[in-house]
Amino acid sequence: MCSLLGIEVPIIQAPIGSATNPALAAAVSNAGGLGMLALSWRDPDEIRPMIRETRERTDRPFGVNLGLAWPQDARLAVCLEEDVRIVSFFWGPPDRYTDAAHAAGATVLHTIASVAEAKRAVDAGVDAVVAQGWEAGGHIWGTVATLPLVPAVVDAVSPTPTVAAGGFADGRGLAAALALGAAGVWMGTRFLASREAAVHDLYKHRVRQAAETDTLYSHLFDLGWPDAPHRTLRNSTVERWEAAGRPEPGGRPGEGEAVAHFADGGAVERYSDVIPLPEMTGAVEALALYAGQSVGLISEIQPAGDIVAEVANEARSVLERLARPR
DSSP: OHHHHTOSSSEEEOOOGGGOOHHHHHHHHHTTSBEEEEOTTSOHHHHHHHHHHHHHHOSSOEEEEEETTSOOHHHHHHHHHTTOOEEEEESSOOHHHHHHHHHTTOEEEEEESSHHHHHHHHHTTOSEEEEEOTTOSEEOOOOOOHHHHHHHHHHHHTTSOEEEESSOOSHHHHHHHHHTTOSEEEEOHHHHTBTTSOSOHHHHHHHHHOOTTOEEEESOSOBTSTTOOEEEEOOHHHHHHHHTTOOOTTSSTTTTOEEEEOTTSOEEETTBSOOOOTTOEEOGGGSOOBOOGGGGGOOOOBOHHHHHHHHHHHHHHHHHHHHSOO
8 A cells, every 4th residue: 555655654644534634644644644635515616726735835746635525526526637646435325436547647545434435435446545444423324333344345355445434543543454464554543643634733632532422423513414324522512512412503502603603703513524623613512523432442642744753663663563473
């Protein structure tokens, strides 16, 4: 996979929505991993300067991610015009987008959640699959845990590389993923606790302080992306909803209530899929705090490059220790 993507260590920064930015992607790439920009909802006019800024910050490979719950022809076209050479897709069949990306010389990754999906993606021509386990943070495509999913996908699609996603935050996890046959890991929650992540400080500190039991898998934060299950940290919105008996949309406490505001004064409603951004004001704690079960492994906020180095070095140490005869 490192050869395929032109990177030094098999660590990919997951495209963690609005938390991604050129500074984060470039920092990961400069450290030898693969930085990613999440562009699914960006206006096409925003995409071009983001790609160019990232390229100004690094001369190493980086990628872009597009969610296929929406048409992505225009966004993909801008990315390919800007000579992006690594594109990942999620949440829908990648077929026609894969053909367009390959025609422009790009490598394609696609996130899947079952063996059947992995086979379909490989038949569609993708160059690598990302096997996302249920432990992952953010929006989750399937319901199978990472441990049984990854080796099953590896067995089904090899020699196409499989990247393991969901529950990875340190070098022990990377070593374990490699032992399962994966070609590397896809980490999101760990990079939320990076200095470069474009999220509110409160969000970063909540990630740093959380235990592995502090997440919830639900459809709760559905304004903007309905019918899309996700994993978030428990917060005041979750607690109010649970106290009310977990009612369906239309009967949830505080629906329609503006709990936070963007810098321009625009309101963010309770149950929105929007995350707390750096410039927001109000009760940002009540917004969607996407995070995976790996939060229990995160104890500090670090530069993204240090995270890559720490994970890679720990994985090397683990593998060397396991290789030594007892």
